[in-house]
Amino acid sequence: MKNMICFLSFFFLFMLSLLSFMFGLYFFMNELVIFLEWEIISFSSMMLVMSILLDWISLLFMSFVLLISSVVIYYSKSYMMMEKNLLRFIFLVLLFVFSMIMLIISPNLISILLGWDGLGLVSYCLVIFYQNMKSFNAGMLTVLSNRIGDVFILMSIAWMMNYGSWNYIFYLEMMKNDYSMKLISLLIMISAMTKSAQIPFSSWLPAAMAAPTPVSALVHSSTLVTAGVYLLIRFNDLLINSLFFKILLIMSGLTMFMAGISANYEFDLKKIIALSTLSQLGLMMSILSMGFSNLAFFHLLTHAMFKALLFMCAGVIIHMMMEIQDIRFMGSISNFIPLTSLCLNISNLSLCGIPFLSGFYSKDLILEMLSLSNLNMMIYLLYYLSTGLTMFYTMRLLFYTMINNFNFMPLYNFFDEDYIMLNSMFILLIMSLLSGSMLSWMIFLNPYMIYLTFNMKLMVLYVTLIGSLLGYIISNMKINSLNKFKLSYKLSNYLTLMWFMPNLSTYGLNYYILKLSNDLNKNIDLGWSEYYSGQGLYNIIKKYSVIYQFFHLNNFKIYLFSFIFWLFLTMMMVILLLLF
Numbered sequence: 033m034k035n036m037i038c039f040l041s042f043f044f045l046f047m048l049s050l051l052s053f054m055f056g057l058y059f060f061m062n063e064l065v066i067f068l069e070w071e072i073i074s075f076s077s078m079m080l081v082m083s084i085l086l087d088w089i090s091l092l093f094m095s096f097v098l099l100i101s102s103v104v105i106y107y108s109k110s111y112m113m114m115e116k117n118l119l120r121f122i123f124l125v126l127l128f129v130f131s132m133i134m135l136i137i138s139p140n141l142i143s144i145l146l147g148w149d150g151l152g153l154v155s156y157c158l159v160i161f162y163q164n165m166k167s168f169n170a171g172m173l174t175v176l177s178n179r180i181g182d183v184f185i186l187m188s189i190a191w192m193m194n195y196g197s198w199n200y201i202f203y204l205e206m207m208k209n210d211y212s213m214k215l216i217s218l219l220i221m222i223s224a225m226t227k228s229a230q231i232p233f234s235s236w237l238p239a240a241m242a243a244p245t246p247v248s249a250l251v252h253s254s255t256l257v258t259a260g261v262y263l264l265i266r267f268n269d270l271l272i273n274s275l276f277f278k279i280l281l282i283m284s285g286l287t288m289f290m291a292g293i294s295a296n297y298e299f300d301l302k303k304i305i306a307l308s309t310l311s312q313l314g315l316m317m318s319i320l321s322m323g324f325s326n327l328a329f330f331h332l333l334t335h336a337m338f339k340a341l342l343f344m345c346a347g348v349i350i351h352m353m354m355e356i357q358d359i360r361f362m363g364s365i366s367n368f369i370p371l372t373s374l375c376l377n378i379s380n381l382s383l384c385g386i387p388f389l390s391g392f393y394s395k396d397l398i399l400e401m402l403s404l405s406n407l408n409m410m411i412y413l414l415y416y417l418s419t420g421l422t423m424f425y426t427m428r429l430l431f432y433t434m435i436n437n438f439n440f441m442p443l444y445n446f447f448d449e450d451y452i453m454l455n456s457m458f459i460l461l462i463m464s465l466l467s468g469s470m471l472s473w474m475i476f477l478n479p480y481m482i483y484l485t486f487n488m489k490l491m492v493l494y495v496t497l498i499g500s501l502l503g504y505i506i507s508n509m510k511i512n513s514l515n516k517f518k519l520s521y522k523l524s525n526y527l528t529l530m531w532f533m534p535n536l537s538t539y540g541l542n543y544y545i546l547k548l549s550n551d552l553n554k555n556i557d558l559g560w561s562e563y564y565s566g567q568g569l570y571n572i573i574k575k576y577s578v579i580y581q582f583f584h585l586n587n588f589k590i591y592l593f594s595f596i597f598w599l600f601l602t603m604m605m606v607i608l609l610l611l612f
Contacts, residue, residue: 056091181226228260245347288314292421368446390468427503
């Protein structure tokens with residue numbers, strides 16, 4: 033039963049992906065856009081509608097999401113084989129994919145909120161899938177960080193009521209010229225930063241590694257973290273040349289740099305890959321904030337393929353190592369599992385931007401457009417340092433896992449014959465090799481003419497070579513030789529812990545905000561406001577209902593008494609009138 037549902041989900045999603053890709057090509061070549069609208073309810077001239085926007089961007093992105101999710105479900109059939117609640121896991125993944133598709137095809141803020149909130153809720157369920165305290169803490173951090181973005185989307189929905197409709201796609205030009213509507217661009221930018229984990233909302237992304245590895249492959253490649261980038265691609269016309277995009281450029285550049293440094297200090301295999309995702313998200317956001325939305329979308333698609341493959345390879349290695357994720361225990365695994373090592377190497381080199389792999393086509397183009405742009409030296413240095421750091425931690429990872437000695441002697445049960453995992457990885461391996469060139473020929477019909485000096489043209493290769501050399505040197509160093517650098521304990525601690533962002537968000541932000549809300553609930557909601565409002569009203573109504581019930585059940589006696597009383601009153605009035 034479980035295997036049948038896994039296979040049917042894989043087949044259905046894979047066929048949908050092919051269909052969506054074909055339609056995407058057709059829409060792109062013919063410049064077609066289809067807009068569907070279904071009115072659900074109308075009140076006081078405001079219509080609540082379900083809208084669907086089908087253009088080449090939404091169809092192409094949807095095809096990539098469906099392809100990766102189909103492969104992940106097929107991979108889970110083997111990876112989660114011993115899991116008792118496999119069906120629950122499959123249904124959660126399908127719900128996750130449905131939420132993402134809802135977000136992709138929505139040009140309407142109401143239906144975007146459904147997909148946006150759905151992603152946050154289902155991601156929480158998937159992060160706490162393994163029910164332990166670490167997963168619970170990671171899930172709470174994830175969901176509370178994402179709630180900030182949900183609140184900002186809700187506020188932008190309220191502000192959009194000024195236009196009488198929530199179909200933002202028609203109002204982007206008008207909003208650009210309307211000063212009061214600039215607030216929407218700020219709200220959307222902050223919500224996108226929370227979902228795509230930019231500084232200062234970065235701490236939840238490595239924490240989300242508590243989820244099963246197939247979920248990490250799906251979340252970090254094409255769904256949850258890319259939702260913010262996709263939303264900003266849609267709102268690009270509104271934000272371009274604005275002050276908010278300049279702030280985003282600095283924040284995303286710092287995110288790239290911070291993730292690159294932290295990954296070099298990390299020893300957890302999944303967290304290194306998670307921090308590389310954070311670095312690539314910073315790259316997408318920063319090129320988007322410079323106004324190149326097509327380049328950001330191009331890198332989003334190519335990154336999705338090799339990042340999903342990278343997580344799948346990590347999942348196989350963790351399985352073989354009996355759930356050990358520390359890279360210091362690994363080494364020489366290419367001797368035992370050559371096919372998985374091949375996939376891992378190609379996806380890692382694609383991440384670095386080695387020529388003619390998929391990552392090269394997008395990263396090289398992005399860095400050359402940066403060199404051509406009119407930017408200051410700080411941004412330029414942040415970009416190239418971050419690119420060097422990507423190469424640095426990738427080479428360090430490859431040397432620790434592939435070349436250095438195997439450090440877990442009791443364990444020699446590696447095998448490379450799990451064909452379900454291998455087949456699913458090979459699908460993504462082909463896409464990691466071909467998607468870059470295929471998409472660059474397709475998206476950019478007219479070639480970008482980039483004129484640079486010889487040294488600036490080769491700057492990408494210089495940085496790559498220097499980064500790989502440093503990665504090789506560090507991977508061969510022992511702990512004692514590292515002490516020569518004499519980095520102070522506090523500084524290395526600061527660099528390791530993502531600039532103390534997990535501490536700030538866990539203890540500083542979430543803990544104190546939750547404590548404050550608990551105090552407000554106890555002292556105000558359940559205190560004097562309850563006594564004077566809810567509880568007070570209840571007591572008054574109860575008192576009057578008792579009096580009313582007395583009148584209701586004793587009506588004859590009451591009426592007789594009132595008749596005698598009124599008769600007596602009338603007689604007294606007559607006597608008084610006669611006397612005076």
